[in-house]
Amino acid sequence: xxxxxxxxxxxxxxxxxxxxxxxxxxxxxxxxxxxxxxxxxxxxxxxxxxxxxxxxxxxxxxxxxxxxxxxxxxxxxxxxxxxxxxxxxxxxxxxxxxxxxxxxxxxxxxxxxxxxxxxxxxxxxxxxxxxxxxxxxxxxxxxxxxxxxxx
Numbered sequence: 001x002x003x004x005x006x007x008x009x010x011x012x013x014x015x016x017x018x019x020x021x022x023x024x025x026x027x028x029x030x031x032x033x034x035x036x037x038x039x040x041x042x043x044x045x046x047x048x049x050x051x052x053x054x055x056x057x058x059x060x061x062x063x064x065x066x067x068x069x070x071x072x073x074x075x076x077x078x079x080x081x082x083x084x085x086x087x088x089x090x091x092x093x094x095x096x097x098x099x100x101x102x103x104x105x106x107x108x109x110x111x112x113x114x115x116x117x118x119x120x121x122x123x124x125x126x127x128x129x130x131x132x133x134x135x136x137x138x139x140x141x142x143x144x145x146x147x148x149x150x151x
Contacts, residue, residue: 001046004029008037009046016050063107064134067120068099075125076100082123088116099130 004027011023020038024031041047071079076094083089083103091104103120107113113133121129 005037005041005046008034009041012038012047012050063110063113065105065107065113066132066134067103067105067117068095068130069101069103069120069126070098070128071100072125072127079123079125083120086116086119088112 007027008023011018011026020031020034024034027034038047069079079101080092083092088105088107089103090106093102094100095102105113105116107116117129117131120126
């Protein structure tokens with residue numbers, strides 16, 4: 001991957017529906033070059049798919065939280081399956097340290113988060129949870145970044 005690929009990826013992360021022609025203008029390359037690069041990045045597994053990012057209105061209205069989970073031995077697979085069924089679970093990671101898993105949760109209200117945490121706590125095999133509510137996001141590198149100035 002070169003700088004053009006990285007810049008293309010940042011543009012696609014900001015708006016995956018951007019036309020190849022507009023991407024080409026922003027990158028200063030031919031439209032066919034953009035199409036070929038996207039195809040190669042998909043084929044090489046660098047681009048695994050396309051999704052929807054929530055807009056600021058919905059993002060700022062959400063109650064987000066990180067929840068650390070300590071689980072009983074040999075219960076990880078069942079717990080992962082149970083958490084996969086909860087639409088409020090946005091991300092689940094196995095981690096090292098004090099907890100076995102970290103879950104990123106997104107709810108519409110504090111009451112919904114409270115009820116969700118009760119449901120999570122009742123999942124068989126979860127021994128302990130610790131939740132931190134997100135107050136604000138200070139850095140978000142998932143948005144498009146302008147390319148460095150040309151030398």
